[in-house]
Amino acid sequence: MRRNIAAGNWKMNTSLEEGMQLASEVVNMATAEVVKDIDILLIAPFTHLTSLQKIVGEAKNIFLGAQNCHEADSGAYTGEISAPMLKAIGVKYVVLGHSERREYFAESHALLASKTDTVLRHGMTPVFCCGEKLEIREQNKHFELVEAQIRESLFHLSADQMKKVVIAYEPVWAIGTGVTASAEQAQEMHAFIRKTIANKYSQSLADSISILYGGSVKAANANEIFGGADVDGGLVGGASLQSREFVEIAKAF
Ligand code: PGA
Numbered sequence: 001m002r003r004n005i006a007a008g009n010w011k012m013n014t015s016l017e018e019g020m021q022l023a024s025e026v027v028n029m030a031t032a033e034v035v036k037d038i039d040i041l042l043i044a045p046f047t048h049l050t051s052l053q054k055i056v057g058e059a060k061n062i063f064l065g066a067q068n069c070h071e072a073d074s075g076a077y078t079g080e081i082s083a084p085m086l087k088a089i090g091v092k093y094v095v096l097g098h099s100e101r102r103e104y105f106a107e108s109h110a111l112l113a114s115k116t117d118t119v120l121r122h123g124m125t126p127v128f129c130c131g132e133k134l135e136i137r138e139q140n141k142h143f144e145l146v147e148a149q150i151r152e153s154l155f156h157l158s159a160d161q162m163k164k165v166v167i168a169y170e171p172v173w174a175i176g177t178g179v180t181a182s183a184e185q186a187q188e189m190h191a192f193i194r195k196t197i198a199n200k201y202s203q204s205l206a207d208s209i210s211i212l213y214g215g216s217v218k219a220a221n222a223n224e225i226f227g228g229a230d231v232d233g234g235l236v237g238g239a240s241l242q243s244r245e246f247v248e249i250a251k252a253f
Contacts, residue, residue, distance in 0.1 A: 001207075001208065002207065002208050002209060002210045002232055003038070003039050003210050003232070003233075004036070004037075004038040004039070004210070004226075004232050004233045004253050005038065005039045005040075005041060005166065005210050005212055005232060005233035005234075006038060006039075006040050006041070006233050006234055006236065006246070006249055006250035006253075007040075007041035007043055007065065007093070007127065007168075007212060007233065007234065007235045007236065007240075008026070008040075008041065008042055008043060008236050008240025008241075008246050009043045009067065009095065009098070009214070009235055009236065009237050009240060010022075010042070010043060010044050010045065010067075010240060010241060011067070011100070011237060012045060013045075013241055014044075014045070014048070014241065016047060016048055016051060019044055019045070019048040019051075019052065020048070020051055020052065020055060022241065022243055023042055023044070023048075023052045023055045023056065024055050025243035025244075026040070026042065026062070026243045026246060026247060027055055027056060027059045027062055029243060029244070029247040030059070030062060030247055030250060031059055031060070033247060033251060034247065034250050034251055036251070036253050037061070038061065038233070038250060038253055039061050039062075039063060040061060040062045040063070040250055041062075041063050041064070041065045041092075041093050041127075042056065042062065042063070042064055042065065043064075043065035043066065043067055043093065043095055043127075044064065044065075044066075044067075045067070046066060046067075046081050049064055049066065049086070049089050049090075049091060050089050052064055053089055053090045056090075063092040063093060064090060064091050064092060064093070065091065065092065065093035065094060065095060065127065066081070066086045066091050066093070066094045066095065067094075067095050067098065068081070068094070068095065068096070068098075068101060069081055069082060069083045069085075069086055069094050069096075069115065069118070069119065070082050070083075070115075070118075071111065071114040071115045071117075071118050072118070073118070083118045083119055083121070083122040083124065084122055086122075086124065087122045087123065087124060091124060092124055092125060093124060093125045093126075093127050093166070094115075094119045094124050094125070094126055094127065095126075095127045095129065095168075095235075096112055096115050096116060096119065096126045096127065096128050096129065097112040097115075097128055097129045097130065097149070097153065098129045098170070099129060099131055099170060099172045099175060100175075103172075109148070109149065109152030109153045110152070110153075112128070112153040113152065113153040113154070113156060116128060116153060116154060116157070116165070117157075120157070120161050120164060120165075125164055125165070125166055126164075126165050126166065127166045127167075127168055127212070127235065128150075128153065128154060128165055128166070128167050128168065129167075129168045129169075129170050129214070129235070130146050130149040130150055130167065130168070130169055130170070130193075131146065131149075131169055131170040131171045131172055131175075131214075131215075132145045132146060132171055132172060132173075133172045133173065134172070134173035137171065137173065142171075142189070143189075143192055146169065146189065146192070146193065147192075147196050150167070150193065150196060150197070151196075151200075155200055159201050159202070159205055162197070162201055162205060162209075163205050163208050163209065165209065166209070166210045166211075166212065167193060167209060167210070167211045167212070168211075168212040168213070168214050168235040169186070169189050169190060169193060169211060169212070169213055169214070170213070170214035170215050170235060171185075171189075171215050172215075173215075174214075174215025174216050175214065175215045175216070175237065176216070176237060176238060177215075177216060178216050179215075179216060180215060180216040180217065180221050180225065181213070181215060181225075183224045183225050183227060183228055183231075186213045186225055186228055186231055187228030187229065187230055187231060190211045190213065190228060190230035190231050191229070191230045193211055193230075194206045194207070194209070194211060194230050197209060210232040210233065211230060211231065211232050212231075212232060212233045212234055212235045213225055213226075213228075213231050213233075213234055213235070214234060214235030214236065214237070216238075217234040217235075217236045217239060217249060218236075218238075218239040218245060218249065219239070219245050219248035219249050219252065222234060222248070222249040222252035223252040223253075226252055226253050233253070234249060236249055
């Protein structure tokens with residue numbers, strides 16, 4: 001059955017020292033307090049990952065994630081980080097297609113399809129992000145858009161590959177804005193995503209995939225959002241930079 005996941009996306013925040021402090025606090029609190037069987041992901045800047053590995057260590061169900069990687073395994077791509085580099089330092093999850101990468105780095109459906117292949121080939125789990133901008137929702141085209149994002153970047157995968165993917169639905173209008181999608185809006189889209197996957201693959205495969213919600217999740221709203229039958233956790237930005245707040249989110253299932 002699918003896993004519940006609380007994923008903290010630190011984005012381009014924290015010095016190494018701050019990141020190590022944050023990770024230590026999360027590991028300590030989560031180990032002592034989070035009794036439910038959930039996975040906690042710390043999706044930190046590349047420069048922090050090796051040091052964080054020592055902190056996360058053997059902690060039960062706490063894993064490291066990266067925020068991006070290149071689609072090639074190696075080569076003349078100055079400034080990029082490859083999947084084998086991440087794999088070698090113990091990274092288990094790689095976020096792909098975050099709306100900030102789509103927007104500022106022009107990541108296309110085809111590029112994300114290729115990155116997904118690479119991450120899977122190296123035995124890590126892609127956390128594939130999708131979600132619409134406000135004007136798309138206002139035009140009532142959000143289902144169409146999210147369906148296209150998933151179809152164009154994931155539907156070339158075999159069933160065996162697809163069941164290893166985690167999906168994060170993040171409406172762009174809710175990211176970093178303090179405006180959260182309502183629990184109904186989140187559940188509605190998550191159910192749609194699951195149905196889209198079931199139609200292409202099978203209901204049992206769709207039922208095995210974790211679908212996370214992202215966009216202004218905080219301790220005060222997590223329980224309500226995670227209450228949706230198809231909402232399997234959160235991809236948390238701002239609130240993941242405070243250990244107490246993030247652990248409360250992890251306890252909200
Ligand atoms: P936010 O970011 O929680 O700060 O809205 C979420 C994300 O971008 O993953």
